[in-house]
Amino acid sequence: MTDLRAALVAACRRLDGLGFVAATDGNLSCRLGPDRLLVTPSGRSKGELEANDLLVTDLEGRVVEGDGRPSSELPMHLFVYRRRDDVGAVVHAHPPAASGFAVAGIDLTEPVMPEIVLTVGPIPLARYATPSTADVPRSLEPLIDGHQAFLLESHGVLCVGRHLTEALHRMERVEHVARVDLVARLLGRPRALSDGEVLALFDAARALRGEREP
Numbered sequence: 001m002t003d004l005r006a007a008l009v010a011a012c013r014r015l016d017g018l019g020f021v022a023a024t025d026g027n028l029s030c031r032l033g034p035d036r037l038l039v040t041p042s043g044r045s046k047g048e049l050e051a052n053d054l055l056v057t058d059l060e061g062r063v064v065e066g067d068g069r070p071s072s073e074l075p076m077h078l079f080v081y082r083r084r085d086d087v088g089a090v091v092h093a094h095p096p097a098a099s100g101f102a103v104a105g106i107d108l109t110e111p112v113m114p115e116i117v118l119t120v121g122p123i124p125l126a127r128y129a130t131p132s133t134a135d136v137p138r139s140l141e142p143l144i145d146g147h148q149a150f151l152l153e154s155h156g157v158l159c160v161g162r163h164l165t166e167a168l169h170r171m172e173r174v175e176h177v178a179r180v181d182l183v184a185r186l187l188g189r190p191r192a193l194s195d196g197e198v199l200a201l202f203d204a205a206r207a208l209r210g211e212r213e214p
């Protein structure tokens, strides 16, 4: 528990340091147990949070430990945990380039960079939903299964992972591929990997892990 609190605070500071969250933007959470989440509080700068500022809630969003209100985007987090047993952490931020794609209504589903294909996969665009409302989970409903990162139209980015590090790394990778994609669009046109190139990529990754062909 102490380790998870420290890890969540470190993740908040990392996002703040990277410029992925302005002012009090962004919210993060991770599972503490079957019906317990550790979540960031509402209205606080992510760069200034301390371990004791974090709140513990159940999967209904009721605060069971800590002072203050949980993030206003908690319904989005709860939706993800209820739908995805494999998810242990949820990270939401507004990184500038990826959020720019979200504002422009352009998804990042084309396989343009090998490491993104292997570690994040296609990044779809969830239709616009008023932040902090139940409309946000509804906008994720058609996409939640089978994706690890989402652009929230005219808003920002949501990433999930088995643990905090995985969700945080995915957020960094989404912003990175958005920047690269933007430069490629300025220079010409991003080249998507072919189906054969994607298959070869997964074969090579399996070989590196020492697995045999399925």
Ligand SMILES: [Zn+2]
Residues within 6 Å of the ligand: 025, 026, 092, 093, 094, 131, 155, 156
């Ligand atoms: Zn947001």
